Amino acid sequence: MWGWMGVVKLLSKFLQKKAPSDKSTSKPKLKNKRVSIESIKQELADVDDVIYKNIRTPKGPVTVIYYSSFVDNQVLHQTVIAPILRQDETVIHASEKIDLNDLPHVLSLITTGHTILFLHTQHVFYSINTFSAESRSIQQTETESTVIGPQDAFTESLDTNLSLIKRRINNPELKNKTYMVGTETNTKVSVLYLSNLVNQDNLKRIINKLEELEYDGFTDITVMKQFIEDHPMSPFPQYNSTVRPDMTMKYLLDGRIAVMMDNSQSVIICPTSFLELFEPMEDYYNRWMTATLLRSLRFFGFFVTIILTPTYISALTYHPEILPFELLINLQESRNRVPFPPVMEVLFIELVIEILREAGSRMPTKIGQTLGIVGGIVIGTAAVEAGLISNMLVVLVAISALLSFLPSSFLMSNTSRFIRYAFILAAGFFGLYGQMIALAWLFIHLLNLTSLGTPYLTPGIPRNWTDLLDSVLRAPSGLLKYRKGIARSKEKQVGPLNEE
């Protein structure tokens, strides 16, 4: 066991170096080879989109090597070939001369879209960045759309995403440190922070975590997120993730750290508190009263959605006396034909709703509509008429299904779906007592969670009292004068202190 841990630590030490040199440790044979057309050809054998183009120039032959899938022909012609043919020396001056002993570096340049020039007469290699692969343009987000506020969203290109942030924060204090993750994929990860605001401990922690990562490759940043969370076993997402540049900007200004990954649209923000997963950007664009109303709706909605149907179970199974007489009669009448105990009934319909949601989410829109109608009519009406479930329960389940979509973070809304089952079972076993035990469990779990070493449940347990101004309540923007306690920022106050 301990020996294994030692191995892991050693490996993570290796990973702290840059990726190319890491590759050289894994493939020592590359180190001995010199850079030449032959050695490159040998290493890139069977990679059929590498182009070796020989150009005859007045000063002797030149070989151009590039990935045709990464480099647009027109770009190549404009930036490389035309100047060479014109004997324009600037292209040579502007490019980087390559160390002939560093073959891995050359290979990594080619695989990231650089063009390699080989001047036969002088026997030197140059590299020029000609990466011009197609990427998606900046579009609106569908997952986190707002009515007011900026509409642009991140794309899958890291450079575009960085530019979206940097055009909002024109400040040299905004740093973006790049790391390589994925032992096979060499994916770029960028850590963004404002160096005059960020808490150095937090920064060290996230960088350590990134450096210790050892995995083949991450298909999306959400996968990587699960590796670098403090408590991977928890059902709760411990870092916020967003595709909105304005939200990222807001948290950066708060002294948080944003982590971007190439080829993934969303950005993770750390540390994050539980409550912040209920706060979409629109809260800050709305008037404060509206925002407060909507925020409390979302926050309490989370608790209602996990408690509503369980309460139905406990009321009907164990404590019918907690309901007023008329309501109880009403309930009993609505389920007088239902032959199952309330737990089975609730589990059945909740599962049906999950099935509908899951089936609908992967269908094309047209079929999805049909599914909705089938689900609505068959489940809503026919199941009730068939005596499988009660009317009242359909209403409750529909409400709790709607409520579960309220949190702004999609992961949080999924979590609430999951937790509800724990509550349903607890209510089935012990009624209200079971529900309270489950609630206690939930709170203890939340209290013990940390996000990057900071308590997750702030400002439930406030770090600063000023946090409460921007919690369930959203005070008028002018009053939000202090950064959040969870960020542990170097400068507590927003903006300059008094002018005097």
Added chain:
Amino acid sequence: MDNNKLKKLNGYHVVFLVQNSMIGLGLLSLPQQMSSMGYSQWWLPIMFGVIANLSLIPMIWIVKRYPKDNIFTINEKLVGKWLGKLLNIVLILYLILFISSILEGYLDLIQIVALPDRTIITPLVFFFSVLLYVVHGGIKSIARFCIISFFLTGWMALFLYWPISHGDISHLIPVSNFTWKEFLTASRNGYYSMVGYELILVFFPYIINQQKAFRQASIGVWITVFFYLAVTIVSVMYFSEWQMTEVLYPILKLFQEVELSFAERIDVMGISLWVMLLLSTSAAYLWASKKGMDSLRANNKTYHMYIMAILIFIFINIPFSKEFQEMLYDRVFYVKFAIILWPNILILLHLIRSGRKRAKS
């Protein structure tokens, strides 16, 4: 991360740890316990608060002299190694007995009110799993849970609105309608629900700002007193003298008075929510007993907690006769009383010892 430091309790943690380890099962039957004084009982919580605050002084005094030790190690240092260990065993037994007594009382109540056709074993197992989860996180986790459970349960004081509107405020006077014997019985029984603050003897080394600990603990005590006072005043206003002696759990009766259009019998909900208070109290005590075990075996092991939990579990499930049990839990009171007064003796020992040291040098 902040969990590895020794000092981890800030001011709020101390306030609510003290406050929540006091409020537990005792509050449910408080007015009945003090019913020998009849209607004059309502000011007793204030007196309890004063007594508790006074007895806090020697406690804080002694632990401040040993800022890195809890009561168990102080015992060993001052009383002597073996006698100290013996005392610690008694202390641990008391803690176990205390947790068993409140858990048993609570689960009986749950069985009567909420789950009439169940045995208490399975609810108990679930309770223990959650309890161990809290204690597993250490004293800071317990303190945080205390804060949360305060806010989750404190709002239930609003339910007192209905009994107040049905009560008669003239019951509050006269305030001195009792004999000395009645007064002593009432305060003896009533003080049962005040204990809990003595746990500061165990968690004092973990407090960040030890100089302010006395003030913070006092705030905790007086928050408790506020709740007790509210409950006793409202019960005095609402109940008749006969009811005060006969109704076993007056709080539940007060809850039943609540009239809401969408819910009746709030007491079922109240007694279920009470599990938060029980959890926070018993978690603090269980942690203390674990610390005692640590000092006995002179090492810090997580499984001590499980041993304690198993002991409590077994103890609750041993079928003692009701009389024996009541006798036992009644005797626990005297141990409790002794523990609250024990710091005075420790102070004496400390003074003798330091005097001797000075004489030597």
